[in-house]
Amino acid sequence: MSEYIDGVRVLRHSGTQSHTDVTLTFAVGSRDETLRTVGVAHVLEHLVMHAVRGLPIEMNAEVDLMTTTFVASGSAARVGEFLTGLCRALAEPPVERLAVEVGVLAAEDGQVAHPVVAQLLNVRYGAKGAGLSWLEGPGYDGLTPEHVTAFARTWFVPSNAVLQVTGPVPDGLRLELPSGTVPSRVHPAGRSFDGPTVVGYGIPAAGVLLTLPPDDAVRRSTLTIDVLRKRIEEECRHVGGHSYDIGADLLAGPGGSSDWVVYADAREGSEEAVSRAFVEALTDLAENGPTEAELAYQVARCQERLDADEPELRRAFSNTMGRMFGEPELEPIDRDGLAGLQPADIAAVLKSALPTAIGYAYEDNLESWEQAGFRRETLCPVISEVPAGKTFKPPLTARAFVKDARSMLWVRTDAALVLRDVDGVHEIRWDEIAGVMRTNDGTTVVLGLNGCAIPVDADMFRGAGTLLTELTERVPQDLWFDETKVDA
Template sequence: MRLLRHRDPQDHTDVTLTFAVGARDETLRTVGVAHAVEHLVMSTVRQLPIQVEAEVDLMTTTFAASGSPARVGEFLNRLCAALADPPVDRLAVEAGVLAAEDGWAAHPIAAFLLFVRYGAAGPGLAWLEGAGYDGLTAEHVTSFARKWFVPGNAVLQVSGPLPDGLELKLPQGPAPTREYPRGRLLDGPSAVGYGIPGAAVLLTVPPGDAARVPRLAMSVLENRIEEQCRHVAGHSYVVDSQVVGRDFVIFAEAREGTEEPVAQAVAAALTDLAAHGPSEEELALAVARLEEDLATTDRELASAFGATMHQLMGDPPLAPIDLALAKQVHPTDIAAVLRDALPSAIGYAEQEVVDVWKAHGFRPETHCRVIPELPAGKVYKPSLAARTFFKDARSLVLVQTEQGLALRDEDGVHEIRWQDVAGVMRTDNPTVVLGINGCAIPVDPHLFRGSGAALDELARRTDPGLWFDESAFTRDQDDH
């Protein structure tokens, strides 16, 4: 295991054990498994009389403790032993706790934009519930732990005395390899809407250079949005960002009734900065924040940790930060980064005001991929009763082809090929086919006449391991 030591002397011990695995390493069938592993193993150390905590985000799983060297050593040994042999007998109990926690690996607005970009894979999984915590099995938990929580995928940071007697009996095996989806490339800047009050933009920027120009550009943009939405207009409390690789999502929540001005502020901040760059004062503030961040951290250790995590995640190494170069960055450099990112940008606004983005050159887009026309195949149409009582049903058409399934609805034509099925959810009514591309197609014999044959073909063409029942927790929430 990689060990990084803080140089500052102290009598007690602080440790942070970070694994390069997070929610983006799950599958639709196993959404939530990383969080379940974290809960299960933390249950084995909850009675230790020291401060302990853990967190799962999109990219990492982190365990931390602070206390006497002996107690911290006990924490690490117990934790690693539990990762090697998770206490899955507690899975049903922890599933309820996890459902009550209702935690997100990313803010809902950021999760939605990542779903638009990546579909039901990689970072896009943060938006989806999958089978729910009650749908996870002991095998899901143990196999995930054995694959990802190995010494070669971990970094241990220690401040203070190194505990004696460390065993760290993690699962043994090679460091895992990973291949993340490339993401959806839209034609020009696009905008999508949904029901979450707020506005946001997803930008894909180049890797950081020594001056960290992309990082400064994101800092300038986030600060301008916060200034307008919170401190000038008083519309937002939360203005924040989420970073996944080269994707930055900057978002602002909106107080009820302020969805339109918040969307206007986000869109205007981005397009104005891309066209004209920031003021000298805005850029100076971003550089000063970078300088303060460097001054208040152990630069050598932070650099070593960052380089190690990039290596574990398969990302290219970053050049060391050169503060002198950062201070030479010009407003036109910031504008260039944002201008270059605009063609692949995805804006977000609450559904009723998404047209705000159109005035800034963004094209409205569906949240999942659609194709121009229905492919040829066996056609299933809604029953007469459905067409009589449900107006929306009149335009629905389900088609079964040799390659997969297609559905025409009011948004366009959705297609999921057999090899691109991410999961199949059984509910009380339809069976819902979920594609890696983000599309969802209901197959309901009660709605589409004769579509039981399509269900039979779906079962024949897909891996049984992709099928799951709707979570009871989700049904309970929907019922209430």
């Protein structure tokens, strides 16, 4: 029978230890923000942890793409104080401390995801959902007490949380979170491509985003990512000496499908070697599957985890979180099926994922990807031609002396704003504006949900003043924000 405290699901781990370890996880992360509120989950985490900082126990917290997690370890009584104080702070965030915490957050310079993960998710989702992890938005100094409080009351409710406890449960524990039900999460549609694609940018690394089906009874999708990551680690770190940080991240999607990003950093001068090793690992595994030894290693790792912990409790946690994310329930692991897994099974998963794969390479080191059949793509979508509408051009002097200005054209149509630049033709529909940023140098930048950004500057485009007036009239004020000044 399921156990709840004040509406929060409780999972008890076995053990006879005298101290208490707790993990309170909420099914909300950076992907649940908006462009206007980028960073609000991290701000809230800092504010509530400050409220319990005086307790003499070990404690920590973390925000990632999908979750916000609080952990503590100590005597049952102290851990009870931690949870009680934490939940009270979530119900009434201490927003009077917001201005001070902005400086702390700027000094921390934390990220919810590795830059390659953030970049590829932005290519796929633009300025919405997990794609926001690439964007700064208004910065921490642009968030208001109302943003923080509204976010807490929307997402940090009992039905969106699960508490794991090892050791004694604190006597009389209360988890007085904001009342209410968690809103339905809408998964944004991702950008689709006709075949595998690759993008380039200035992060010295390589990576790939793969959309995989829900895990089955042998956890085939997860094992596939483990095999790929291990192969890349072997080639880029242990054989080539090119990388140290090789990792993977997961974004749950609708119906149980998931976007996985595998990445490998590259030391200076090794960017092309890492890209080449990455592509070779990906394409070879998709064609031939892992070696018997590679597969046996991953199967053994999975079996070790099953023998070392409480698999049913782990599955209960995964399914509890999965229900909050709208995912199907995980089956128990089939040990016999796991032992009988074949290299061809892993190859089949990768081969089916390659047509929608998005690769990443450093700057112009895309040749090895293109040779493997990946088509070079722009970071944000472009359309085939400039639509009819009112046009604005840079001043004649700019076109005469600035090469890039010669190709630039700004167009206003009834449906959209359009910019032609050296990368192509970018379009942001009026009804798909994610936000409008006033930069510190006086330029106004329109940001679209599709990931495009269009500057509107009266000095850059003759007659653009009328467009700024129209933007002010058409775009709601709560979508406008100033560029952060914390690092200015």
